[in-house]
Amino acid sequence: MxxxxxxxxxxxxxxxxxxxxxxxxxxxxxxxxxxxxxxxxSFDPANNKIKGLPEAFETPGVGSNYSPLYVNNTFESLKNFKQGNAIFTFPATPIKCAGAPQKIMYIADEYLRKNGKRDKANIIFNTSLGVIFGVKKYAEVLWEVVKERNLTVNLRHNLIEVKPDSREAVFQNLDNPEEFKTFEYEMLHVTPPMSTPDVLNQCAPLVDGAGYLNVKKETMQHVDFPNVFGIGDCTNLPTSKTAAAVAGQIGVLRKNLSAVMAGKNPNSHYDGYTSCPLVTGYSKCILAEFDYDGNPLETFPINQAKERRTMFHLKKDFMPDMYWLGLLNGYWEGPKYFRKAMHLGLK
Ligand SMILES: Cc1cc2nc3c(=O)[nH]c(=O)nc-3n(C[C@H](O)[C@H](O)[C@H](O)COP(=O)(O)OP(=O)(O)OC[C@H]3O[C@@H](n4cnc5c(N)ncnc54)[C@H](O)[C@@H]3O)c2cc1C
Incomplete structure (x- = not known):
């Protein structure tokens, strides 16, 4: 009763x-x-789910490169594009690879140009962030790229609802939460809000207020439990969540774990190195590499903020093996030593 x-x-x-x-x-x-x-x-007000999803992924025009279930929808939507808005979203939570939500927009732009449909499309990047990219050096170039390609960027726009019947997406203005804007879409690429797995975020002693493993940013040792260390996307290391960052963390973790197991202090420090290959089309890429403070930490002695074909091939043809063979087998610990060697004699 x-x-x-x-x-x-x-x-x-x-x-x-x-x-x-x-x-x-x-x-x-x-x-x-x-x-x-x-x-x-439990309650999780910071990670509100998007109304209408995931059901809308089963309807025309809606896809996400962040899910193996819906990634193919993205290309289907592009192939079937007739005319209207092509909208790309960025959520209001930390996410994996902060560049990916806009990389697909640049690829879509070039695809539509190649197929003679670009003049039928309004391409729109609706991001919950207040910037196009978190590091000034690369953000400045990306603003030029979007301007040159006639891509609209709306900052502080957070997707809250998808209405597949009317093909509409509703966004909240994060600067004025009472204000909502509805956009019709022909194509919608969703980057969903993300969190750590429940098994972790519901273990209060281990996590911070947002549900991420609470570790010290230099040593990667847990703030309360000295026998616990963290690595990768599940931690609250304040850097962009990428496989490149994981590579930059592995060596530090290995040294610090060994030290603690030998009864010594963990003295090896992670500088926040992360990298985002910002693919800006079918043959171009800006290879962003930076540290905790947003200072560029570029491997090559050239300006990596420039769109380059070489960086595109590095990303497309070389990085997959670096991941599958190097990183997953514990051999690749980031480009630190290459960077030092390539910058010998340079300031
Ligand atoms: C679309 C996209 C594009 C990206 N592009 C790039 C890029 O260009 N460059 C780059 O460096 N990075 C990129 N990344 C990010 C990169 O994939 C991640 O940062 C990286 O995989 C993080 O590794 P991880 O081991 O910390 O987490 P994950 O790779 O997420 O691995 C976590 C593992 O934990 C497992 N798991 C979850 N819950 C449990 C449980 N309860 N018990 C046991 N196991 C569990 C999961 O199944 C998974 O295998 C991209 C990511 C996406 C989604």
Whole structure:
């Protein structure tokens, strides 16, 4: 029996009995209300789900390169594009590879040009961030790229709902949360809000307020538990979450773990190295590499903020083996020594 609350019960003396003081929930719930017969186990207001997803992924025009289930929808949407808005989103949570939500926009732009449909498309990047990219050096070039290619960028726009029946996407203005804007779409590429797995984010002693493993940014040792270390996307290391960052962390983790197991202090420090190969088309790439402070940490002695074909081939043809053979087998610890060698004699 589900009783509504509160019950004012004073038994005896002509007052109400328990039975007369309550009613089953099924009798009192307004007819239009949905009764969700499940127990709430936690609240997560920072990671609100997007209304209409994932169902909308089963409808035309909606895809996401962030899911093996829906990545093929992206190319299908491009192939079937007739005319209208092609919208690319960036959520209001930390995400894997902060460049990927806009890389696909540049590729889509070039695909539509190659297929004679570009003049039928309004290409729009709706990002919850207040910047196009977190590092000034690369952001400046990306602003030039979007201007030159006639791509619209709307900052502080956060996707909150997809309405597949009317092919509309609703965005909240994060600077004025009462304001919502609805965009029609012909194509919608969604980068979903992300979190750590529940098994981790529900373990309060291990995580910070956002659910990430709470580690020291230099040593990667847990802030409270000296025998716990973290690496990769599940940690709150304040750098961009990439496989390149993981490579930059591995050597530090190995040295610090060995030190602690030998009864010594963990003295090796991670500088926040991360990298984002910002593919800006079918043959161009800006290879962003930077540290915790947003200072460029470029491997090659050339300006990597420039769009280059060489960097595109490095990304497309060389990096997959670096990942599959090097990183996954524990051999690739980032380009630190190459960088030092290539910058010998340079300031
Ligand atoms: C579209 C896209 C593009 C990207 N592009 C780049 C790029 O160009 N360059 C780059 O460097 N990085 C890129 N990245 C980011 C890169 O893939 C990640 O940063 C990297 O894989 C992080 O590695 P990780 O081991 O920390 O996490 P993950 O690779 O996410 O691995 C976590 C593992 O934990 C497992 N797991 C989850 N829950 C449990 C559980 N309860 N028990 C046991 N196991 C569990 C998962 O199955 C998974 O295998 C991209 C990512 C995406 C999605």
């Amino acid at each position: 589900h009783y509504y609350q509160p019950m004012w019960t004073l038994v005896g003396g002509g007052m109400k009995t328990l039975e007369n003081s309550g009613k089953p929930m099924s009798q009192v719930l307004p007819k239009k209300a949905d009764w969700i017969k499940q127990r709430v186990v």
